[in-house]
Amino acid sequence: MSDFLIVGGGVIGMMTALQLADAGHAVTLLERGECGREASWAGGGIVSPLYPWRYSAPVSNLSRWSEGFYPELALRLLEETGIDPEYRQKGLLYLRVDDEPQALAWAREVGKPLERVGPDFLYAKEANAAPGCDGALWMPTLGSIRNPRLIKALRTRLVAMRRVTLKEGMEVTGLQRQGSRITGVETATGSVSCERSQVIVCGGAWAAQLLAGVGINLPVRPIKGQMILFKAPQGLVQRVVLMDGRYVIPRGDGRVLAGSTLEDVGFDKTTTDDARDSLWHSAVRIVPRLADCEVEHHWAGLRPGSPKGVPFIGALPGFDNLHVNAGHYRNGLVLAPASTRLLVDQLLKREPIIDPEPYRPTEALSW
Template sequence: MPTDVGKSVAIVGGGAIGLLSALELARQGLQVTLLERGDTGRESSWAGGGIVSPLYPWRYSKAVTALAHWSQDFYPQLGQRLLGETGIDPEVFETGLYWLDLDDEAEALAWAEREGRPLTSVPMAQVHSAVPPLGEGFGRAIHMAGVANVRNPRLTRALREALVRMPNVSVQEHCEVRGFVRREGRVQGVETARGDVLADRVVLAAGAWSGDLLAGLGLSLPVEPVKGQMILFKCAEDFLPAMVLAKGRYAIPRRDGHILVGSTLEHAGFDKTPTAEALESLKASAFELLPALRDAELVGHWAGLRPGSPEGIPFIGPVPGLEGLWLNCGHYRNGLVLAPASCRLLADLMLGREPIIDPAPYAPPGRAV
């Protein structure tokens, strides 16, 4: 059982993790204040592709796949509930995913057999039949049916709308958190540009910026920004029936014909500037995967900052030695994938409920100094 069981919570960060954490806690009757230095949902949550699966799930630890499996099963009902409550459709779009010419295909299939996941080897002729615009030159494929993507900007809009309709929630945008209020040996709120915001508990869900904020308390959190760049094409609605991935790059169809292609992995600090080099690299990958994109309209190119962490395992739980302070951050490339399970686990721990999965792998003690 948690020792700090107060009814008010301040959540630092308005991305998918912060928004969904707020919703989970507010639905349990807590008084929630969500603080975001810009507009909600406009950082990593907005910039990503929204595949509801790790790109290579067999390459991750059980800690990541446990969160991913729970979230994958939960996403369809989350999308339907948000649509019903807000009128905004997060567009959880089940397309399946093809991986092409994997070096570790045998490991992937062995993982799927162990985990009971629907991943199978398929002949290339079958892939070309299922995905007509796929380029030539690929020799092998595996396929996982049922994999969905979520339209992440609409997901965060729906989450925000659900929150602002709740009487026990305050969403404060353009309100930068600069530090923490410490009184009587515990964290009792945050310092912002508008003054102190007091709360019984504080949840840090500030993505790539979480480590910098904790440094102000003399703590070292191994979360750092990892830049990713994406491009967007506009095609016919039925152009791409399934997601495809090869050589570390993927193409994701939206229901309205937009095709996302990504992404880069760059260690460039907090610089989010899109670059000409990345644009050319992403276009080359796009045209190799789907040659017809050469004739499609390129409608977007942007960059975001993922919250990189060791092995991509997020930090979820109370901070040792700082009563009142909790973490839900460090999801690296899988924030949208892991968000439902991460936020449910956080709520379970904060409310003293039986956790949905073993919380030990995500606990800050021993992982944050």
């Protein structure tokens, strides 16, 4: 029997499994579909909250730790798997920021490089950006990662690890409880015993549904986001550019992602023409030359929405062996290294990287 059983094979579940296996523990990971094919695949891969100064300290603290870890993780996975997650640290340009004074004050307070630059600097960095801007905010340290390749690399590494048992196509439909312990998980193909295991729910937007069966009211719900992908010539966009809440993200092969919508429509992942048109117009406002490029793909994913975007990380009250790591909202990829490390620190009784208290699930959870 494994020391740990993880429910959910997104980036949170896979990074948790990797760290526990690195520490010498046997891990079983159950994923209802294919690992990483939900929100982890659907996101854009910006390694920062979009407007970080607008977030609370708990989100910012996780984000800062994760940003510093991604370069190391990308190099490790490339070396171990031969798959390049394409971590790119080329900075971010913010166009038309309404709360610029607050942004600059936040940057000074946390020691983050962020400065106001003029139009000459802006167009030297991004020649095809929206014309006529009188300047921008520039964050030179921001990076992005190509999340589908990150997911592929993580999965490949886990499959190769002797201590990890990866079971895909195994949907968990419920948890079996005896007193204060989870003794098994119910799946579409039968039950899996975990009486002696620590159980970790990393089910993203589906985490609340699973935990409701054992009396936990976790305030996490799906928030749909749609994105489009342009087949653009290499070099058309060099770095992440953000304007009016929408963004474009370049990939190493020239493709450009544009996102994203925010839709509270339950578990509906249907793409819509209205969203596609809205995303196209936003992208073309940011980089007008994208109007000449083919839209190669249009998709939707479900973010695990939570109050104020602060994830729930830690042991669930009333249980001896049940834990959660869910509710990252728009920042699952951003916060994954830190949030998984924080939970693993607690599971292994290590000194936590940051104070775990702001993320601790409590008895009276409600939306």
